[in-house]
Amino acid sequence: MTWTRKYPAGWTNSTSTPVNASALNNYDKGLLDAHAELDGRLSDEDLNATFGPAAVAKSPELISQIGASELPRYSAQDNVMMVSRVGNDTNDGRAPGSAKKTIQAAIDFLHDAYRKGRVLVGAGVFVGDVMMRDGISVICMGSNSTTIKPTPGSTAPAAVTFEGGPVNGITIEGVKILGNGNAGQMGIYAHARPGNGQQVGGWWYSTMRDVAVSGFTGRGIWLRGGGPSYLLPHQFMVWDRVRVFMSKTANKEALVVSGQVGQIDFVQCQFDSDEKSPYGTVMTVPNVLITDELNDDGTSASAETPYSLTFHTPTLQGGWKAVLVQRLASGIEFINSHLEGFKYGMQADSNASLTIRGGSFSNVGNGDGTGWWTRATNGGVVSSSNVTGNIKDKTHTSDGNIGSVNDVRQGPKNAVGSETDGLTKQVSVDANGKVILKGNRTAFCSTSSTAIKSIESSATPGESIFLEAFGGPLTFSTGSGLMLGGENTLTIPDKAVAQFVRLDVLNVWALVGSTQRPGIPWVPVASGEFQNGWSSVGEPYSPVAYRLSADGTEVLLVGALTGGTSPGLAFTLPPGYRPVKGKRLSAYSVGNGGGRGIEVGSDGTVKVLGGVTSPISLDGVRFPINI
Secondary structure, rough: OOOOOOOOOOOOOOOOOOOHHHHHHHHHHHHHHHHHHHOOOHHHHHHHHHHHHHHHHHHHHHHHHHHHHHHOOOOOOOEEEEEOOOOOOOOOOOOHHHHHHOOOHHHHHHHHOOOOOEEEEEEEEOOOEEEEEEOEEEEOOOOOEEEEEEEOOOOOOOOEEOOEEEEOOOOEEEEEEOOOOOOOOOOEEEEEEOOOEEEEOOOEEEEEEEEEEEEEOOOOEEEEEEOOOOOEEEEEEEEEEEEEEEEEOOOOOOOOEOOOOEEEEEOOEEEOOOOOOOOOOOOOOEEEEOOOOOOOOOOOOOOOOOOOEEOOOOOOHHHHHHHEEOOEEEEEEEEEEEEEEEEEEEEOOOOOOOEEEEEEEEOOOOOOOOOEEEEEEEOOOEEEEEEOOOOOOOOEOOOHHHHHHHEOOOOOOOOOOOOOOOOOOOEEEOOOEEEEEEEOEEEEOOOOOOOOOOEOOOOOOOEEEEEEOOOOOOOEOOOEEEEEOOOEEEEEOEEEEEEEEEEOOOOOOEEEEEOOOOOOOOOEEOOOHHHOOOEEOOOOOOOOEEOOOOOOEEEHHHHHHOOOOOOOEEEOOOHHHHHHHHEEEEEEOOOOEEEEEEOOOOEEEEEEEOOOOOOEOOOOOEEEEEO
16 A cells, blocks of 8 residues: 655655554644644654654554544653553553553653653543642543543542642643442542642642543542641632532532632532422532531541632532532622522521622522521621522521522512512611611511611721611611611601611711602592591592602692681691691692692691682692601
């Protein structure tokens, strides 16, 4: 068989026996790519010696295993090695025809000889435990082409582990890590600890890309950082398209981040289990756990916790709880997340802080009111915005002493006394006159005969809260916690909103003002509410009615009175529309155009003063309610 030369001009043909035509075609394409990639860094003779047909002929199958597209990645440098499933660990690993067989053999050689380098792994299944070492990257053909399985019966904690001491500047790329039936074994276990004669340790300045983990009965990935010593962190990394798939029967977390771990970006990663509806009936652990330093058995070892972790567009599916952040972990952020199929969503516990920005919570909650989307407990704080979903349980909940949940979503009002969906939740006045908001800034407050005397909220000085009267009026009373602009009481009607701002002086809430929501109509005085023969004139005049001004500080009257006895009581305004002190006002006599006196008492009574025989117009009559 004649080999038709397809390599660049100036290269010399080899006298070695040609290999089969299909392999040669792939080989020649690889030579062209390699020539362009290397750009003259090696001579024609060196290229021919390194990539010549004689080398390829040693194992024609290498072409299909390594692939022509991988040849440009091998630059004949000393610190690059190839691994093939048809290789041999006695080979030098320098070329496709002399590839090593196991990944660990290539890692160890490069580490011991050069302290840095790349292991290029072909397609296929590679059985054997792998320990990552400082400076050595493992680049595979893709998570759909290359698979690593641990040794059967292995007692290693994970299929992929990390040596002690610092592991710096490495990449793990393009591989599936698949369980092999070893009880309790994890997929990836990165334990920051001293080693290699150094007191420092941890995984630093590195990347993990296109990595899939599945089939393990232990945790999928445990990123285990150190304790209070600053010498043992995992930090400065990017994880790109890392996917972990767990079995519900394993009942283990897909990802655990514990101890001193920080400044890591997780980009389009996925952390799933296979538990289907009804959710939370088998699993009892979250898919993602972010917590303090842990011992081997998972108990707390120290108060050192992760910080500055950002999850960009993550996917979490199927299980009991999606995310649990706890024990002072801070700066944990999820951006445009997709959650699907959980009884519980994301939780911040034990003074941890969690930020959620955007995302979709599909089938999160179980619809019976016991599930939730986000929760803050035991001093934890959740801040969330623009989150949508299709199940309305207790969408956002908060308990514990200082726990809080904030969200910009506005949910519908439910029945009086029930909790609402979203940020604006339902609250009530307790027997001591206290309203408990915690982290919420707006709330519907159920009407009560007990005056509000204090407000419990985590808002800081300068921040405002808003309370809407729901189901009837609300009354506020000065006390140890409220200032009402010099007044002792304030009553707002149903649907009106009162705004208070927190002051740093005496830690009290000061009234800013109250308002009535747009679209609330005038309240007409019913025929049965008139007294002493008074009534509305009727057409063509407006019926006698009242309402608050736009800023909620005044009452406006409209309509025309007729037929009653004067001086005398005409009708009575309800609470929320009454002045603090009585007011004498001027009205207009329809019959003779003269002025007539009107008196509005602090008890709401509206009286016509003096002898009047013609109708009286109340149009334009208004009075302040806070003085």
